[in-house]
Amino acid sequence: MSNPSWNVTTTSDEVAAALSSHIQGKTVLVTGISPDGLGLDFCRAIAAHSPSLIILAARNPSKIAAAQEYLAALYPSLQLKPLTIDLCSLSSVRSAAQEINSTVAKVDVLVNNAAMHAKELVRTEDGLETSFSTNHIGHFLFTNLLLKGGAMKEGGRVVNVTSNSFRRGAVVWDDPNFLKTPFGEGWAAYSQSKTSNVLFSQALADKFKDRDVYSYSLHPGLINTAMAKKMDMDEFAVKFNVTLHWKTFAQGTATHVVAAFDPTIESQNGAFLADCQVKPITEPEAAWATGKENYDRLWKLSEELVGEDFA
Ligand SMILES: NC(=O)c1ccc[n+]([C@@H]2O[C@H](COP(=O)([O-])OP(=O)(O)OC[C@H]3O[C@@H](n4cnc5c(N)ncnc54)[C@H](OP(=O)(O)O)[C@@H]3O)[C@@H](O)[C@H]2O)c1
Secondary structure (H helix, E strand, O other): OOOOOOOOOOOHHHHHHHOHHHHOOOEEEEEOOOOOOHHHHHHHHHHOOOOOEEEEEEOOHHHHHHHHHHHHHHOOOOOEEEEEOOOOOHHHHHHHHHHHHHHOOOOOEEEEOOOOOOOOOOEOOOOOEHHHHHHHHHHHHHHHHHHHHOOOOOOOEEEEEOOHHHHHOOOOOOOOOOOOOOOOOOHHHHHHHHHHHHHHHHHHHHHOHHHOOEEEEEEOOEEOOHHHHHHOHHHHHHHHOOOOOEEOHHHHOHHHHHHHHOHHHHHHOOOEEEOOEEOOOOOHHHHHHOOHHHHHHHHHHHHHHHOOOOO
């Protein structure tokens, strides 16, 4: 259990200050670090506590340059490494993993933060549905290549940023790329990808427990990022009959910092977190996002889609 006083209003700056000694000296790789996003705000919060290296991974080199400039202005001695990765392209993911395996001795924490919500059915160059490819399959391949290739070692952590949308839809087992399933506005595909983030952490915790690897999934809350702006949250609230509770960026990235560095949650390997705390998934209607049968099935499906077996 993390600090019991941490909650929905706690900020990443507060959590990072409390976990400062666990951030110091760590190499942290974050996907999706565009301006106006949670990935960059997470980097900002931990940068104050002397990580040895932050690897900024994005598909757009100009956004990486902007992130570098922003962080270097705040912390001139901070070590930064750019990494170009397009999670929609398995060949790009393979190249990025090879670059890290051959140049970085150890990634202590991998934060799989990047995501998108495809409103229209578009397939990637690999024939995958775009939200599923970006949000899960690309991260599945990247993570496993770092574990296989040696950059991620014992004691490493993998944080998968999901959303509450995992409660709104399961993996479409017989048609994950929407070849025949109606696509609508892409909510089923987005939910499938976010359920996959939750199951992927459970799978990693189980399959790599002998190697002392930890993995957590987390819901950051609702924050007015570039992605939230594109998703039209007012329409979302009406469609799914939910009340919107907005967080600041620093409140939104607090759970990232807990999941990435808090040693007190190690006994809950594989868990889902929200508002800085482990939150067991107990609702019967979200049972598709828990359990060995589901995560083994997702692992096998993901291996088939990337054309490589892991673990
Ligand atoms: N904001 C919220 O309210 C909220 C709520 C629940 C969950 N989340 C989760 O929080 C995480 C961060 O999202 P955010 O709100 O900070 O949105 P964001 O600012 O749009 O960040 C998403 C990042 O993913 C990157 N990305 C998209 N497609 C990619 C690809 N093919 N390859 C590599 N990178 C790609 C984006 O890069 P580009 O800039 O190049 O597009 C961007 O840097 C996501 O996992 C999201 O699902 C957010």
